[in-house]
Amino acid sequence: MAADQHMPPKAEGRIAENIVYFARALRAAGIPVGPGSVLDALEAVKAAGVGTREDFYWTLHAVFVKRHEHSMLFDQAFRIFFRRRGYIDQLLAMALPAAPASAPRPPEAGATRIHEALFAGVEDKLKQEREIEFDARMTVSDREVLQRKDFAQMTTAEIAAAEDAMKRLILPLAEVRTRRLAPHPRGHIIDIRRTLRGSLKGGGDFIDLRFVGPKTKPPPVVALLDISGSMSQYSRLFLHFLHALTDQRRRVSTFLFGTRLTNVSRALRERDPDDALAACSASVPDWSGGTRIASSLQAFNKQWARRVLTQGAIVLLITDGLERDADQTLAFEIDRLHRSCRRLIWLNPLLRFEGFEAKARGIKTILPYVDEFRPIHNLESISALVQAFRRGNDRTADPKAWVQKVA
């Protein structure tokens, strides 16, 4: 039973100190733990009383972990932090007179281990991360030229200008009807509540009908961005584009994939685009590497589709579709993706070439399953994309035309 009432104040201070240090370790490991949670944890440990190691574990787990993904990090951090044999039992029994000053900190060996486990290869990635090599001969910043210029051939200054222009893009994506009602001048349902309140203001003599109609809101957007080597000239700029999109709208999820899938939605929510991009590249292990579209899509379908594709989401698949092993899996996964979203839009920078034909096997496999097939390689094509979102369907983006062209 709870012995907390008899707990000497000094021992209580010890456990509090340890929880504070532990919370700090969790924060370093990437679990967002606020000061409020630390207070909650203290309260919870007091409420649960002295128990076994397992109880202590689950008590802290209940307070600190707010997402299933964090469970594993917590487990690792807990084991390293409280790894000394009997240390935790001593702590719980409040029998620890005075631990050495450094004891509550994660021990050095453990610290490196958790560092390795949690941030595996971050440094390597940062090193690997290839800067786009720029040709500094031309310094044209004329807007007109910029509009049509391929991102891949831009100079540093031009890229900066393009980024700037993208920030200013307003994306009026078509809105979808929700089942929620809102006051509407030409609505079809009488809003009794507002009607009654309105009429009471005048003493109830007149009843002036007020109406409500369906409320519309922009659908969620899910972007799947290819960051493999063949796309490396574009991926940074597209990230800027997606950052601008995330900035304006609330429901945007962004995933990067090369050989594996990474969710960078949180990183992109940073206000500053450079911070956001730095956070993105820090969380991606496979920048400019190979590409495995099929397995990345499979991972997305399995782990994320049911979580982010609800409420009529639009999927933007940004890839050149150059997949070497295009087989049945790719067709199966793209089909499943198509069936679980409202609209699947494929944005392909390869479409910039005049004579583009859907000949590569990967492209041929994906094409039959997408709703729209659009170029995305310069600012003009991005504005065209924005226009298309506003209008809805149009012929130029019909993937069937491309399939027929090859046949």
Place this chain on the structure above:
Amino acid sequence: MNKSSPRPVPASIDATVALLAEADYLADRSLGTVLYLALKMGRPIFLEGEAGVGKTEIAKVLSATLGRRLIRLQCYEGLDVAAAVYEWNYAAQMIAIRVAEAEGEQDRARLERDVFSERFLIRRPLLQALTPDTVGPPVLLIDEIDRTDEAFEAFLLEVLGDFQITIPEMGTVKAVHPPIVVITSNRTREVHDALKRRCLYHWVGYPSAERELAIVRTKLPGVSKKLSEQVVAFVQALRKQDLFKSPGVAETLDWAGALSELDVVALDPATVSDTLGVLLKYQDDIARLEGSKVKELLDEVKSELRAAE
């Protein structure tokens, strides 16, 4: 045990686990800890997990064993304040206004006060949960919160943080004793951190083989020991396969029940293939197990069971 008699909340983690076991809910220690803390600290509990692992059941069991009233709010897209919190009885208000007019009532302020009073208020689940109850604070189940939209979540913040609701026409209603709040989510959407921060979080996973067997044995005492062992072992093996949707505990129970209805005493490949629709709900998953795959799995399971004997 008289299930309707009100009882105080359990005093320890062991007592919590025992309490759930009384109503045939076999919880593991981690769930017991979270529930105990939620009851003791008066915090809402946020349960997340795949469909069919018994999240909703926890709220029902709590209300049954503690003898509290269960108030259920099933979430759906477009759920609004009028359906979740309160609504005015407009028809009655109209009549009251007509009567006041007929009586020659001149004071508008008084008329407004009369019309927007307790008498005309229709209480929906959230407001009901804050109303004092003679048997103790009720259990409020907010089911499948991921089905509603962000707008509603924001509204819940006030209710779950301070256990109070502001009605513009009347003022603030505050619960004297906060209700026991259980929120469930299937994770079809990420719920906002601000809401999660106010709750104790627990991920309800699939049970271990022993616990699942115990669940089948308690819930379906009519099914033979041998069949339940085979069923559980097979389902556990299925969960290790690369399936789009693994079967939950609810499916295991359905399947065991269905097999016993069919008078099956032991699993054989043909029966498994015929009844696979009870376990797996995606055509791709069923197709993956077609042909010899079921037999392979079944042989594996049976040899493991034999080895364990």
